[in-house]
Amino acid sequence: MKRTARMWVRAMATTVVVFGFGFGVTGLRPALLADEGMWLFNDLPTDHLQTKHGFTPTPAWAEHLMKASVRFNSGGSASFISSTGLVLTNHHVGADTLYKISTPEHNYYRDGFCAPTYADEIKAPDLELNQLMSIEDVTSRVKAAVTATMSPGEAAVARRAVMAEIEKESQDSTGFRSDVVTLYGGGRYHLYRYKKYTDVRLVWAPEADIAFFGGDADNFEYPRYDLDACIFRVYEDDRPAQIEHFLKWSERGLQDGELVFVSGNPGRTSRLATVAALKYQRDVRLPYLLNFIRRREILLQQFSQRSPENERRAHDDLFGVQNSRKVRTGMLQGLQDPQFMAAKEAAEQKLLDTIAQDPQLRGHAQAWETIARLQQRQAELIPQGISLNTTLFQVAQTLVRMAIEDQKPSAQRLREYRDSARESLLQQLFSPAPVYKDLEQVILGDLLAFLAEQRGGDDPLLQQILAGKSPRARAAELVQGTRLDDVQFRRDLAANGGTLLESCDDPLIQLAQLIDPESRRLREEQDAIEEEERQAYAQIAEAVFATQGTSTYPDATFTLRLAFGVVKGYEQDGQPIPPWTTLGGVFDYEQLHAATPPWKLPASWHRHRDRLDPETQFNFVCTADIIGGNSGSPVVNRELELVGVIFDGNIQSLPSDYRYDDRQDRAVSVSAQAIREALQKIYGADRIVAELDQ
Amino acid sequence: MKRTARMWVRAMATTVVVFGFGFGVTGLRPALLADEGMWLFNDLPTDHLQTKHGFTPTPAWAEHLMKASVRFNSGGSASFISSTGLVLTNHHVGADTLYKISTPEHNYYRDGFCAPTYADEIKAPDLELNQLMSIEDVTSRVKAAVTATMSPGEAAVARRAVMAEIEKESQDSTGFRSDVVTLYGGGRYHLYRYKKYTDVRLVWAPEADIAFFGGDADNFEYPRYDLDACIFRVYEDDRPAQIEHFLKWSERGLQDGELVFVSGNPGRTSRLATVAALKYQRDVRLPYLLNFIRRREILLQQFSQRSPENERRAHDDLFGVQNSRKVRTGMLQGLQDPQFMAAKEAAEQKLLDTIAQDPQLRGHAQAWETIARLQQRQAELIPQGISLNTTLFQVAQTLVRMAIEDQKPSAQRLREYRDSARESLLQQLFSPAPVYKDLEQVILGDLLAFLAEQRGGDDPLLQQILAGKSPRARAAELVQGTRLDDVQFRRDLAANGGTLLESCDDPLIQLAQLIDPESRRLREEQDAIEEEERQAYAQIAEAVFATQGTSTYPDATFTLRLAFGVVKGYEQDGQPIPPWTTLGGVFDYEQLHAATPPWKLPASWHRHRDRLDPETQFNFVCTADIIGGNSGSPVVNRELELVGVIFDGNIQSLPSDYRYDDRQDRAVSVSAQAIREALQKIYGADRIVAELDQ
Secondary structure, eight states: OOOOOOSSSOTTOTTOOOOOEESOOSSSSOSSOTTOOOEETTSOOHHHHHHHHSOOOOHHHHHHHHHHEEEETTTEEEEEOSTTOEEEEOHHHHHHHHHHHOOSSOOHHHHOEEOSSGGGOEEOSSOOEEEEEEEEEOHHHHHHTOOTTSOHHHHHHHHHHHHHHHHHHHHHHHOSEEEEEEEGGGTEEEEEEEEEEOEEEEEEEOOHHHHTTTHHHHTTOSSOOOOOOEEEEEEETTEEOOOSSOOOBOSSOOOTTOEEEEEEOOOOOOTTOOHHHHHHIIIIIHHHHHHHHHHHHHHHHHHHTTOHHHHHHHHHHHHHHHHHHHHHHHHHHHHTOHHHHHHHHHHHHHHHHHHHTOTTTGGGGHHHHHHHHHHHHHHHHGGGOOOOOOHHHHHHHHHHHHHHHTTSOGGGSOGGGSGGGHHHHHHHHTOOOOOOHHHHHHHHHHHHHHHHHHHOTTOHHHHHHHTTSOHHHHHHHHHHHOOTTSHHHHHHHHGGGGGGGGGOOOHHHHHHHHHHHHHHHHHHHHHHHHHHHHHHHHHHHHHHHHHHOSOOEEOOOSSOEEEEEEBOOEEETTEEEOSEEEHHHHHHHHHHTTTOTTSOOOHHHHHTGGGSOTTSEEEEEEOOOOOTTOTTOEEEOTTOOEEEEEEEEOGGGGGGGTOOOTTTOOEEEEEHHHHHHHHHHTSOOHHHHHHHTO | OOOOOOSSSOTTOTTOOOOOEESOOSSSSOSSOTTOOOEETTSOOHHHHHHHHSOOOOHHHHHHHHHHEEEETTTEEEEEOSTTOEEEEOHHHHHHHHHHHOOSSOOHHHHOEEOSSGGGOEEOSSOOEEEEEEEEEOHHHHHHTSOTTSOHHHHHHHHHHHHHHHHHHHHHHHOSEEEEEEEGGGTEEEEEEEEEEOEEEEEEEOOHHHHTTTHHHHTTOSSOOOOOOEEEEEEETTEEOOOSSOOOBOSSOOOTTOEEEEEEOOOOOOTTOOHHHHHHIIIIIHHHHHHHHHHHHHHHHHHHTTOHHHHHHHHHHHHHHHHHHHHHHHHHHHHTOHHHHHHHHHHHHHHHHHHHTOTTTGGGGHHHHHHHHHHHHHHHHGGGOOOOOOHHHHHHHHHHHHHHHTTSOGGGSOGGGSGGGHHHHHHHHTOOOOOOHHHHHHHHHHHHHHHHHHHOTTOHHHHHHHTTSOHHHHHHHHHHHOOTTSHHHHHHHHGGGGGGGGGOOOHHHHHHHHHHHHHHHHHHHHHHHHHHHHHHHHHHHHHHHHHHOSOOEEOOOSSOEEEEEEBOOEEETTEEEOSEEEHHHHHHHHHHTTTOTTSOOOHHHHHTGGGSOTTSEEEEEEOOOOOTTOTTOEEEOTTOOEEEEEEEEOGGGGGGGTOOOTTTOOEEEEEHHHHHHHHHHTSOOHHHHHHHTO
C-alpha cells in the first residue's frame, strides 16, 4: 500500500535489507571520525561528545529532543514547534499530502497554501505521524525464540512470531504503536513505542518554485536557496493537540563552527556491509535499480508532456524518481571508485586476519562466506521479481493477502498483516486520496512490459498475466475495468474476512490472486535470505565488538537517531564554499540564471522583496551524519533551540550510505530564521508566528 | 568515426546484423499485402504494380528516379530538385550539419538559415552524398569464395576479401564508390556504384520550432504539422554541380487514394527473422538497448539543463536518443504482443512442416537451429561489449586500428579499412566539426561507468582502463589530456603509416591501444557469428523461394529501394484520421496547446500568416512501406513529380521492422506544396524557388 517515499532515499522501501553497522570504515583514518554517527537515543555517545565538543547531553535534554521529534510515515522527519500541535517538516516531505489534496482547480503543491484560521486547515487523507515515547531492549527474548537447529526459513518464521507477540503485548498494555526494531543487522532488538497522530492538517506551504528553487538541476547541489519547509498541525478529538515537548526557535543566527544536533529518522545505511555485499550492490543491484528508475523517469516525462493536467498528476512521482536517480547514481559512483573498494577490502582483510588469531572468533569468519553466498542468490532472484506496484494493484494485493493472512493467528502472518500494524494498514488501504486511472494505466502497462523483459516473453506466468494481450492493452483492460478506485468498494471487499473476494470479478483482484502464489514463494525465499544475513551479521558484530570495542552506532533503520556536527563550509575544485547563503543572495542567483525556470522566484518573493532582511541566513551546511529519511529533521543548538531543518545532502555526500567523510560531505538545511522571516514578511502568516512565540 | 545517425532508426549502426527478408509475415493475411515491399531498383515488382494499381514503370522511369535519389551518409535519404545541384531532405537529416556549423553566436539549428546568394551557402564539414548509378549482381563470385570446409571465421575472412577485391576493381575502373551489398540475409550479393559528392553546402533550413513542431511529444504522432525539410546544394570544382536527373515539383495537390512512390534508403528490417531471432530481440537485445538509450537520454538532459549553451551542444544528440527510444519502445511493444509472436510461430511451423515433406529441403531445417544457437551466443556476448564511442575515442580507435590494418593487403583488413572506403573514412576522421570536451567528458565518464556495470567492477581489463580512478575522474583525465580535438594532430598521427602512434603519449590513443586486443577478439567472434547467420539465412531463403516463389524483396540494407502506396487516412480509437493536414491547421493546433513549447510557432510564421494559403496541404500519410533511413525520401506521383518528403512513421508503424500492416500503419510526409509555399511566403527564398521552376 505504501506509496513512493518522498525523501531522497526511499527509506521505507520494504524490500530493502537493513544490514551492517557503523564504524570508521574507509580504512583511511582512525576508527571513528569526528562527527560520525547516527546514535540511538538510549545509547548516546556522551563521552565522545564531551571529548570532542565539551558537551554532555543530560537525560532530560535527550528526552525533550526525542519527544519533540516526529516521524512522517510517508517517509521523512519533522518536529513539534508549538504547544498547539504545529509540526515543521520539509516541503518535499509534505509534498505527498500537497499532491493528494490538490485538484485541477487548486494546485497546493505548485501554488502553496496558508490557512487564515483553524477552520481552513486542510486534513491530509492518509498521514500518520509518530512520536517516539520509549525504547526497551528486547534482544534476549527475540534471540531465545530462534534455536540453532532451525532452518533459515523456520528461524525467520519464529523470529517474526516473537516480534509480533512482543508488539501485541506492548500495544495492548500501553495503547502505543509498538515496533520491534532490528539493530546492528541482527545483533540487538529494541522495542520502540510511539504515540500516533492520524488527524494531520496542512497549515502552511510555500510555492514549489521557492521550496525547490533550482529544481532537479540543483538537487543535491550547494550553495542553495530553497525554502524547503511546510507546516502541519496534529489534532486530537478534532482539536489542536496539546504538545508538551516542542522546540522553541533560536533568536540568533548561526556561528561558523557552531555545534548543532540533528534528530531524525535516517532510512538506511550499509556502513559495514561486507565487501561481497558491496560488490553485489555495485555490480548487480544498483545498476538494476537505476535502469528501472530511469525507465520510470522517462515514462513519467512522456506522460507529463502531454498536458498541464498530466504534468500535475505525475509531478510528485516524477520528483521522487528524479531524486532517487540522483541518489543512487551518487551511491554507485562511490562504489565504483577503486580506491574506496580497495580500502574496504583492506579493512575487511585486517579484521579477518585479527580474528584468525583468536580461537574464540576464528569460526566467525564463516559469516563472510555466508553473506557472499547469499549475494549470489540475490542476484539470481532479481530478474524473477514481480513488481506491479501501482496504487490500485497494491490495493488489490493487500485485500487478497489480508483475507488469507487473517485466517492465521497474528504472530504467524506476514509481518505487515499483524494485528498491531492493522490500524496503520487500513488507513492506507482506505485512503480517500485521488487515484488517476490514466496515470495508473500508463504505469501498469510499463510494469507489465518490464515483467515481460525480466522473466522473458515465454514465461508461463507472464502469459497468464497478459491473457493473450500486449502489456499496454492488458493494462488498459485491467485499469479501466477495476472498481478499486472506489474506497467503499474496498471496504466492502475487506468486510467479513474478505469472503466477497472469492467470487469477485474485479480484474485487478483476479490478477492479484493469480500472482499471489509465486509472489509468496519469492517473498518467503527473500525472508529466509534476510534471516540468514541477520545471523551472519550478528556474528560479524560480535567479532567487531570483540576486536574494536562496543562504543558505536547501528546502521540506520528509519528510527529516531541523534547526529551532531558543526556548521562548516568546505572546498570544492579549489574554491571555498561558504557555510551559509542569505535571503538576499537568492535574488542574485535568480539573475545569474536569467530568471528562467527552475530558477524563477514566485511573484510573492518579488512583491515583498523589500521587506526581507537580505542578510538573513537562508540555507546552511554542517558536518552531521545524515542520510535519506533525515529530510525534515530539526537542527538544534546546545540549548535545544531550533536553528534549521535538514532538507538535503550535497553531491559529495551521496555515497554516505557506505561511509562517513567530513572533508567535503555536508548536510544541507534551511535555517529557522529564513522560515520565520518568510512566514512574516512574505506569507503574512502572523497567526502561525504568534503561536511560535507563545 | 560515424556519429549517431539522425534518422528515426540509426540505420547505419555498424553493429547491427542485417538479416532476414520480407514476406507477408504476420501469418494473418495472404502472403504479400497490397502495398508491402521495399523493392530493388533492378528487380521492381512490375506485375504486382500493374495488377494492383494499373501502372507499369518503364526502365527510363526507374532510372530517372534512381538517379534523382540521394543518400546522406550521415543517415537519411534525399533527392535532387534542380539542375543546379539543389538537394531536398528533412530538417532532421540535415540537423547533424546544422549542429556542426553552429556556434554559441549562430544557432542555425534553432534559428534556421536562408542563403541570399551562392556565396552565402555554408559548407558542411563532413557530409558525403551518394547518387546510385548502377547495380550489378556479383552473387556467384562472392559465393564461390567460400567453400564448405571453411570454419565460420575463415569464411568471414574469405568473403570479406572477395568483396573488397570486387569493390577495388570497380572503383579503379569506374571511379565510383563501389559497395558490395549483402541481400536476402546472404542469398544474393549486388555491387552498388555511387557517384559521390563531398562538397555539400547548406542553402535553406527553417527554424527548429516549425521543423519539429510538437517536439518529442508529437514525434511519431499524427495528425502533424511539421515543416521537416531543408535544402543543400552539391558542388563540383567549387561550382554548383550540373544535375541531369532531378525531380520537378507537382503543381497540384494530392488526391485521396492517389498512388505515390517513395525512393529512399530504408535502414534495416527483420521481416523474416526466425522466431528465435525475434525472441532474442524481444527478451535480450531491445531491453538492453533501451536501458542504454534511457540512460543516455537522462545523461544528456542533465547536461543540458545546466545552461543554454550546454543545451545547444547536446541538442542534436538528445534528439537522436529520444527518437531512438521511441522507435525501439514501439518495436519492443510489437514483439511483446502475444498475438504477433503466435502468428510468427505458426507461420514458421507451417514452413518447417512443408520442407519436412521435401527430401531436397529437409536438411535446411537445421538453419533454424543454427540461428537459435547463435542468438544464445549473442546473448552471452552482450555484456562483454566495450563501447566507448565518444567522438574523440572513436578518432583514437580509428587511428590505432588504421595503422595496424594498413600493414595488411586491403582485402584482408577489417572491412571499414579497405582501400575503396578510405576516402570516406578520412573525411570523417579529419572532420573539422567542433568537438565539445565538456560533453565528451560527461559521455565518456558514463560509458566507463556503464562498462564497469557490464563487465563488473573486478574485471581486470576494466581496472586497467580506470587506472585506479573512478569512472568520472578517469574520463576527466582522459578528455582533458587528449589533443585529438586538434585535426592537425590527427593528420600528423595518421601520416607515415601511423609510426608516431608507437610512442604517442596521448591518453586516448593509449586507451585505444589498451582496449584493441579485446575489442578485436569480440569483433572477430561477432563477424564469425554473422557469417554463420548469413549461411543459415541463405538456406532459409532457398527454402522459402522453393516453397513460396521468388517474387519478393530483401530486407532493408540502407540502400536504395522503391516503395509505393496510396494517400489514405485511417481509423484510431474509433475516430477517422484524415489523410492530410493544412497550413491553416497549424495555427489552430498551436492555439489548442496555448502556444506553449514545443507547440509554439516561430515568429516568422505569425508575421507572414496572412500571406499563406491556409488550404495548402501540409503533412500527409500514405500506405508505402518505409522504415528508419527513409527520412528525407522523395515522394513522387506516376509522372515522377515531387509531391512530398517522407519524415516519419506514425506510432502504429513502429513495429514495422518485423511486419507490414496497412490497417493503421502510415508513412508521414511533408507535402512539396507546403515547402514551396513556405519558401516563398515566409522565408522570401525567391532565388531558390526560381531554380525549382527552371
